[in-house]
Amino acid sequence: MRNILLAFSTLFIISCNSDNNDTPPIAEETETMYFPDNNTDIWETKSSAELGWNESAKSELVTFLETKNSKSFMILVNGRIVMEEYFDGHTATTPWYWASAGKTLTTALTGIAEQEGYLDIDSKVSDYLGIGWTNAPVEKENLITSKHLLTMTSGLDDALGDNVSPANLQYVADAGTRWAYHNVYVKLQDIVAEATAQSWNDYFNNKLKSPTGMTGAWIPTGDLNVYWSTTRSMARFGLLALNNGKWKEQQIINSNYFNNAITPSQSINKSYGYLWWINGEQSYHLPQTQFEFQGSIIPSGSADMYMALGKNDQKIYVIPSKKMVIIRMGNTADDENFAVSDFDEELWVKINFVIN
Incomplete structure (x- = not known):
C-alpha cells in the first residue's frame, strides 16, 4: 500500500511540474x-573516437586517398577538424588550385554585390x-541575365572551348532553355568589377577573403x-557555406540568396544551383553532354549535400544534416575530368564506412 501511495505522489508531482510555466523543459x-x-x-580539433566513428576504417580511407593521387583531405564537424x-x-x-x-567563390561575390x-x-x-x-544577335544577347550565367543557362555554345572572347561566345538557344556547363560564368567577375567600380581582386579581398581569414590568390x-589556397582556407569557405553565408556573427552572404544558390535553380538540370552542385535530386546533367541521368549525383552521399566540384577532383562537400564539411585537393583520381567523376561515389563509400 505504501509503494502505491509513493507512486501516486510521484505522478502527481510530475503532473504539477509539467503544467508549471515557470519551469522550462530540459533542452538537449x-x-x-x-x-x-x-x-x-x-x-x-575533435577526435573521431569521440564521435563514435569506425577507427579501423580510417586507415583504409587514407590509403584509398593516397592511391588516388590526393594532396590533402579534411573533415570538419561543427567547424572542428576531425581528420x-x-x-x-x-x-x-x-x-593548390581550386579549379571549378x-x-x-564567384557565386558568393555576385550575391554580396547584389x-x-x-x-x-x-x-x-x-x-x-x-x-x-x-557573338549572338543583339536580341538574343539581351535575353542573357546574370542569373543565366549563375545557372549555366546562357544558351551559348559550350562546344567551342574555354575561350570567352566575344567571337567565341556564339548563340545556340535562347537563354533559360538549355543547360550547358560553360566558362562564360567568368563574365560575372567582370560584371562585379564594373558594377562596384573596383577590381575583382580588391572586392574579393575586402568582402570575402578578409572577413573569413582565408589566404590565397587568384592566378x-x-x-x-x-x-x-591552402586546404584550410578552402575549409574556411566550406564552413561559411555550411552556415548559410554567416561567419561567426557576421552575415557575409545574404541567407536568402545563399539558399537559392544551393537549391535547384532551373528545371533542366535539377542538380544545379548557382554554380553549386546539389545532391539528392531526381536527375542531373554532366558537363559536355545534354543527356539527363536519373537519380542522385552521388548515391552514397547525403541527400542534403551540396558541393563545389572542380576539374581533376577538387572537392568541397557540405552536409548540413551532419554539420560536416569535407575537402579533397589533389591531382585527378583517375582520368581527367571537368567536375563530377566516378571518384565521388567511390570516395563516399569509403567515407561512410568511417562516419556511420
Whole structure:
C-alpha cells in the first residue's frame, strides 16, 4: 500500500511540474559551431573516437586517398577538424588550385554585390558589359541575365572551348532553355568589377577573403582566374557555406540568396544551383553532354549535400544534416575530368564506412 501511495505522489508531482510555466523543459545539449580565428591558422580539433566513428576504417580511407593521387583531405564537424591528411609532399601551408570548385567563390561575390545594391542578377548582362560581349544577335544577347550565367543557362555554345572572347561566345538557344556547363560564368567577375567600380581582386579581398581569414590568390590562367589556397582556407569557405553565408556573427552572404544558390535553380538540370552542385535530386546533367541521368549525383552521399566540384577532383562537400564539411585537393583520381567523376561515389563509400 505504501509503494502505491509513493507512486501516486510521484505522478502527481510530475503532473504539477509539467503544467508549471515557470519551469522550462530540459533542452538537449548540443555542441556549438566553432569558427577559427581570422588572424591565425590555429584550429580546434575533435577526435573521431569521440564521435563514435569506425577507427579501423580510417586507415583504409587514407590509403584509398593516397592511391588516388590526393594532396590533402579534411573533415570538419561543427567547424572542428576531425581528420586532416596530407600526401605526396603536400603540407598544411602548400597552396593548390581550386579549379571549378572556385566557381562558388564567384557565386558568393555576385550575391554580396547584389545585397550591397551594386547589381541585380535578373538584369541583362549587357547592362553592365555593353552590347557585343557575345557573338549572338543583339536580341538574343539581351535575353542573357546574370542569373543565366549563375545557372549555366546562357544558351551559348559550350562546344567551342574555354575561350570567352566575344567571337567565341556564339548563340545556340535562347537563354533559360538549355543547360550547358560553360566558362562564360567568368563574365560575372567582370560584371562585379564594373558594377562596384573596383577590381575583382580588391572586392574579393575586402568582402570575402578578409572577413573569413582565408589566404590565397587568384592566378590568371588563360581566360580564367583560378583560385589557389591552402586546404584550410578552402575549409574556411566550406564552413561559411555550411552556415548559410554567416561567419561567426557576421552575415557575409545574404541567407536568402545563399539558399537559392544551393537549391535547384532551373528545371533542366535539377542538380544545379548557382554554380553549386546539389545532391539528392531526381536527375542531373554532366558537363559536355545534354543527356539527363536519373537519380542522385552521388548515391552514397547525403541527400542534403551540396558541393563545389572542380576539374581533376577538387572537392568541397557540405552536409548540413551532419554539420560536416569535407575537402579533397589533389591531382585527378583517375582520368581527367571537368567536375563530377566516378571518384565521388567511390570516395563516399569509403567515407561512410568511417562516419556511420
